[in-house]
Amino acid sequence: MAPKIFITGGTGYIGGTVLDTIVKKHPEYEITALLRSEPEDFAKTYPNVKVVRGDYDSADVLSEAASKADVVVHNGNSDHVPSIKALIDGSLKSDKPTFLLHLSGTGLIADWRDPSWVGKLNPKTWSDVDDIREITTRPDGELHRHVDKIILAAAQQHGEKLKTAIICPPDIYGPGRGLKNKHTVYFPVFLKEIEKIGRPFYGNEGENVRSWVHIEDLMKVYRGLVESAVAGGEGADWGVDGYYFAATQSHSQRFLAERVAAILGTTATSISSEEIDKTMAAFGVPHLGTYMFGANSRSKADRAGKNFGYEASAPGLWEVLEEEVRAAARLERISFQGHTF
Numbered sequence: 001m002a003p004k005i006f007i008t009g010g011t012g013y014i015g016g017t018v019l020d021t022i023v024k025k026h027p028e029y030e031i032t033a034l035l036r037s038e039p040e041d042f043a044k045t046y047p048n049v050k051v052v053r054g055d056y057d058s059a060d061v062l063s064e065a066a067s068k069a070d071v072v073v074h075n076g077n078s079d080h081v082p083s084i085k086a087l088i089d090g091s092l093k094s095d096k097p098t099f100l101l102h103l104s105g106t107g108l109i110a111d112w113r114d115p116s117w118v119g120k121l122n123p124k125t126w127s128d129v130d131d132i133r134e135i136t137t138r139p140d141g142e143l144h145r146h147v148d149k150i151i152l153a154a155a156q157q158h159g160e161k162l163k164t165a166i167i168c169p170p171d172i173y174g175p176g177r178g179l180k181n182k183h184t185v186y187f188p189v190f191l192k193e194i195e196k197i198g199r200p201f202y203g204n205e206g207e208n209v210r211s212w213v214h215i216e217d218l219m220k221v222y223r224g225l226v227e228s229a230v231a232g233g234e235g236a237d238w239g240v241d242g243y244y245f246a247a248t249q250s251h252s253q254r255f256l257a258e259r260v261a262a263i264l265g266t267t268a269t270s271i272s273s274e275e276i277d278k279t280m281a282a283f284g285v286p287h288l289g290t291y292m293f294g295a296n297s298r299s300k301a302d303r304a305g306k307n308f309g310y311e312a313s314a315p316g317l318w319e320v321l322e323e324e325v326r327a328a329a330r331l332e333r334i335s336f337q338g339h340t341f
């Protein structure tokens with residue numbers, strides 16, 4: 001019987017690329033996608049993907065679809081509690097073990113809550129193997145922790161029936177394949193803030209470092225996990241050890257701001273911790289600007305390396321930065337010094 005995969009967020013930047021990857025690599029799988037509104041070209045692009053209608057608050061729809069799946073791949077919102085609860089409930093209704101892959105993010109290990117790090121290099125690089133116990137016991141209030149906690153608790157309680165993996169990408173770049181969104185979040189929001197401030201910016205000395213991954217490299221982690229799940233879990237870690245970073249490189253905010261400035265034909269500028277904290281205020285999430293531009297978030301994808309031989313093969317950030325900046329400027333209709341992209 002064909003393995004049954006249920007995927008959410010399949011029109012977005014990450015989830016859309018995951019859906020496209022699985023469909024193309026494994027036409028033999030039986031894939032069902034949750035859609036809250038169907039893109040015009042969905043049925044034509046994915047004629048063999050079944051659609052269930054609903055959103056992340058449609059608990060019954062999610063639960064039923066999960067109960068019929070061998071592998072659930074949940075993307076689209078790393079912070080939504082009712083959807084993960086419904087997917088866990090549904091997975092546990094199945095009479096065989098279900099694999100549940102959840103998209104989280106390395107906001108979890110960022111040092112944004114301590115403003116003394118803004119623009120300073122934090123020497124800690126987190127390993128998803130060596131630091132696994134610290135990662136899975138992060139304090140409440142860290143980004144994404146409230147949902148990770150639900151998954152880890154369910155994995156501990158139902159380990160034989162529910163095999164979980166939390167995929168935790170750093171900042172992502174590169175064109176996605178989602179039918180509705182092909183853009184990562186970082187460059188559009190950075191350009192919008194640059195437009196307000198007038199120049200690409202960093203906090204204080206700008207020495208804070210964040211990790212990055214190309215979306216196509218990230219797909220190798222998803223493929224490794226989905227293929228392992230289909231094979232009964234062989235060759236991967238699940239449950240309380242099933243935590244996967246995906247970083248392939250790390251860069252300081254100052255270097256990034258200077259490179260973006262060169263593309264825009266200007267120079268980068270230092271701003272204070274207070275000013276950086278005021279960026280991204282429109283999102284209504286306290287200290288989001290500090291997290292995005294002032295904090296350190298450095299990770300190593302040791303577990304994917306150990307299990308899948310994971311290493312970078314897509315272009316590095318600097319190789320594609322100009323196209324990334326131009327694409328974000330076009331998306332946001334931003335022009336600099338009269339120059340449109």
Ligand SMILES: NC(=O)c1ccc[n+]([C@@H]2O[C@H](COP(=O)([O-])OP(=O)(O)OC[C@H]3O[C@@H](n4cnc5c(N)ncnc54)[C@H](OP(=O)(O)O)[C@@H]3O)[C@@H](O)[C@H]2O)c1
Pocket residue numbers: 008009010011012013014015016035036037054055056057075076077078079103104105106168169170171172173178180181183184185186
């Ligand atoms: N991009 C990054 O660099 C990055 C890195 C690490 C972690 N993350 C996290 O990954 C998550 C997804 O990011 P993304 O960039 O892929 O987002 P995205 O492009 O906005 O995609 C979101 C997807 O989820 C679907 N969705 C959202 N809310 C929904 C709801 N209530 N019901 C049903 N479907 C819903 C969207 O469907 P529609 O098409 O119908 O809107 C879309 O398919 C976010 O939580 C983000 O914090 C992102």
